Amino acid sequence: MASNDRKPLISGNWKMNHNHFEAIQTIQKLAYALEKDDYEAVDVSVHPPFTDLRSVQTVIQADDIPIALGAQNVHQETSGAFTGEVSPTMLAKLDVSYVIVGHSERRELFGETDEIVNAKAKAVLAAGMTPIVCCGETLEERTAGQAESKVAGQISGSLAGLDAATVGDLVVAYEPIWAIGTGETATPEDAQQMCGHIRSLIESEWGAAAAAGVRIQYGGSVKPGNAPELMAQPDIDGALVGGASLDADDFSRIVKYPLYQA
């Protein structure tokens, strides 16, 4: 795809790390490290654990920080007898903008299917937020030459029933499972190939405008050192960062990737 006007989105998925005191420190350090130019070039979101959301929201509001608040998961129902779950409307009330759905850890460790991910994505949209819909293959699937078909199934299943305008506004994160937390990153070429594949799948199911609008993030051992090259790929519109997002210095260096591009 030729040059585009998709604004990159760099998201920090803190997973089950940082209590609310640590979260406050991290967001404050991040706000200190990032400048107006950074926010003009790149959208930034942080995804703390549920117990930290209110604390981080308060800091963001009080200091008028242009970082979007995100969540890592959500339940698909609005309210009811779902012990331990958090609803989309509860997140929206905390000014959450982005919600990760279908992260591979949710799919693998908590049994989330494409149907569940699809229901969650729809619930997030209904509450006025943007889902970050995750997909990605295992090492075995890649070795067996099944990576593209696995991701294709996840995309059609997870986005089923959404209209083209909605798909054009959402975020997809391609995270090869073998690259998550392993220090092993997909090469920029491999990451580009799969992100390009995802964009063409979206084009064939939802049309050219949806494909041109959807932002596709890469995730899996993104670090300050490899971010510039990954982000230079034409179909990579951002990064979903795990480990390196816990440290404000590392994460801000990733956000500042344009400074390190040739």
Ligand code: 13P
């Ligand atoms: P790492 O950056 O720690 O590999 O995690 C990636 C990820 O799963 C982000 O959602």
